[in-house]
Amino acid sequence: MVFSSSLSHLAMLVSLSANTVLAAPRPSSPQSLSMNLKRRAPEARSADEIGTWAQAHKLNVEAKYRKTASSVEKRSTGQNLVVNQKADSSFFGSLAVGTPPVAYDVILDTGSADLWLASSECAASACDGVPTFKSSDSSTFQNKSTEFSITYGSGAAAGSLGEDVVQMAGFSVSNQVFGVCDQVSDNLLNSPVSGLLGLAFQTIASSGASPLWETLASSGAWDQPLMAFQLTRFNNDSKATDLEPGGTFTMGTTNTSLYTGDIDYNDIPDNDESYWLQTVSSITSQGNTITISSGSSALAAIDTGTTLIGGPADAVAEIYSNIPNSEAGTGQLDGYYIYPCSTTVNVTMAFGGKSWAISNADFQAEQLNSNTCMGAFFSLDTGDNAPSWIVGDTFLKNVYSVFRYNPASVGFAELSSEALAMNGVNAAVPSATIGSAAATVSATAGARDANNGAASFHSLSTGPVLSLLAITLTILFSSRLV
Numbered sequence: 001m002v003f004s005s006s007l008s009h010l011a012m013l014v015s016l017s018a019n020t021v022l023a024a025p026r027p028s029s030p031q032s033l034s035m036n037l038k039r040r041a042p043e044a045r046s047a048d049e050i051g052t053w054a055q056a057h058k059l060n061v062e063a064k065y066r067k068t069a070s071s072v073e074k075r076s077t078g079q080n081l082v083v084n085q086k087a088d089s090s091f092f093g094s095l096a097v098g099t100p101p102v103a104y105d106v107i108l109d110t111g112s113a114d115l116w117l118a119s120s121e122c123a124a125s126a127c128d129g130v131p132t133f134k135s136s137d138s139s140t141f142q143n144k145s146t147e148f149s150i151t152y153g154s155g156a157a158a159g160s161l162g163e164d165v166v167q168m169a170g171f172s173v174s175n176q177v178f179g180v181c182d183q184v185s186d187n188l189l190n191s192p193v194s195g196l197l198g199l200a201f202q203t204i205a206s207s208g209a210s211p212l213w214e215t216l217a218s219s220g221a222w223d224q225p226l227m228a229f230q231l232t233r234f235n236n237d238s239k240a241t242d243l244e245p246g247g248t249f250t251m252g253t254t255n256t257s258l259y260t261g262d263i264d265y266n267d268i269p270d271n272d273e274s275y276w277l278q279t280v281s282s283i284t285s286q287g288n289t290i291t292i293s294s295g296s297s298a299l300a301a302i303d304t305g306t307t308l309i310g311g312p313a314d315a316v317a318e319i320y321s322n323i324p325n326s327e328a329g330t331g332q333l334d335g336y337y338i339y340p341c342s343t344t345v346n347v348t349m350a351f352g353g354k355s356w357a358i359s360n361a362d363f364q365a366e367q368l369n370s371n372t373c374m375g376a377f378f379s380l381d382t383g384d385n386a387p388s389w390i391v392g393d394t395f396l397k398n399v400y401s402v403f404r405y406n407p408a409s410v411g412f413a414e415l416s417s418e419a420l421a422m423n424g425v426n427a428a429v430p431s432a433t434i435g436s437a438a439a440t441v442s443a444t445a446g447a448r449d450a451n452n453g454a455a456s457f458h459s460l461s462t463g464p465v466l467s468l469l470a471i472t473l474t475i476l477f478s479s480r481l482v
């Protein structure tokens, strides 16, 4: 509730350099656009502020997961350069909407499935200083006259659904349905971010609409039916600014210069295409194996839109039981754990295949005072209809991650030295430019069939949609106190 939108107004957008030819390992060289991920400078914050943030983060993640239940011109690939906001608190990219196209920064969220933008009609303070979408400025905008809302642990965004041309990373969907939100809770947006792009499956979309990525993947617009992330780490860099280069988001291909070795894919269990689900098969803490329940309590959502890692209380307690002098947090840190900052922590996670280490720099999520740190794992109760584990950026900064449409799976690979060399390196965040689209797709190509992944589009006539999907933590702070 106290997430203030006090970020500086360096509203720089991500850059899109048109017509860059990707050096992808493909026989042909597809066209692409390239966009950067960025990040900004954190402010020092007090232990109270960290507590407020930590509490809201846990509530947000719980609310997010406690849910009720064309013609392609050619195949291509594209890269979107990501921005790292507030020392790894969130990662955003940019897209362009309307005719003429206007660029917006949006949180890239593999843990939800709706696209929404703050509307020019938004009078809420959350929209102050944030670039907003003005439907009357776009000649191709169509009002669907259907209400849209998304609720979060600490707020909500609501408005109406519209349809317009949306371009991203060199791809264009001519009739993307998205929320135009005139009601936005205080803590949801942090300038320059104007909204959120959901990158999970249509089955969990509040709008019922096919997500941008799924329209592109199912229509065959992509060289390969997958998208991939490399996310940077700045949370252990005291010189980090509010916005820093955040890594890369690639559509239709992986970027082989950013990882080494094979990508270790594991199928989405039971073909349940909703969140990007994986089964947690093993966790170690300081070399000791943690007890993981089987079945649904081992399910994890791989979520770029969540900062930390939430899991069942007993497993999280066991992780910390291997860290001497750690203890459960109290008050606003309820559900979190604190431990001596001098301890180097080694936690690994596996999802059926290879085991992946989380760096001590990521495990050490916050420094509360000179001796006491807060760990990145927190206990989470997502309820019966959501995965028990939410695996966020704490983990994802340590791997190259691939979200594959068909066969539906998530893959991880070791980051290359080139990727690792981007961590903690202050650099200018490029500004947005809109390039021409390499491929244009229509989302109205037919009803989605979950079994064959045919192109998509659900009825929007179901009235106001209830969603719990949320934005994650939009932000907040991330520097440490000393």
Ligand SMILES: *[C@@H]1O[C@H](CO)[C@@H](O)[C@H](O)[C@H]1NC(C)=O
Pocket: 021, 022, 023, 024, 079, 248, 255, 256, 257, 258
């Ligand atoms: C892969 O990523 C590197 C580092 O961001 C970038 O320089 C290169 O252009 C990318 N390659 C492709 C084919 O997008």
Ligand SMILES: *[C@@H]1O[C@H](CO)[C@@H](O)[C@H](O)[C@H]1NC(C)=O
Pocket: 119, 135, 143, 144, 145, 160, 162, 180
């Ligand atoms: C769409 O139309 C509804 C009335 O049906 C209106 O309330 C809403 O503001 C319109 N949305 C936009 C983005 O123009």
Ligand SMILES: *[C@@H]1O[C@H](CO)[C@@H](O)[C@H](O)[C@H]1NC(C)=O
Pocket: 236, 237, 238, 359, 360, 361, 424
């Ligand atoms: C941040 O953490 C990484 C990984 O542990 C490490 O390589 C790097 O040196 C750290 N950076 C700083 C500024 O401590």
Ligand SMILES: *[C@@H]1O[C@H](CO)[C@@H](O)[C@H](O)[C@H]1NC(C)=O
Pocket: 284, 286, 287, 288, 346, 347, 348, 357
């Ligand atoms: C972390 O723990 C794993 C599992 O016990 C072990 O294989 C690995 O070598 C450890 N890494 C470090 C850096 O200690």
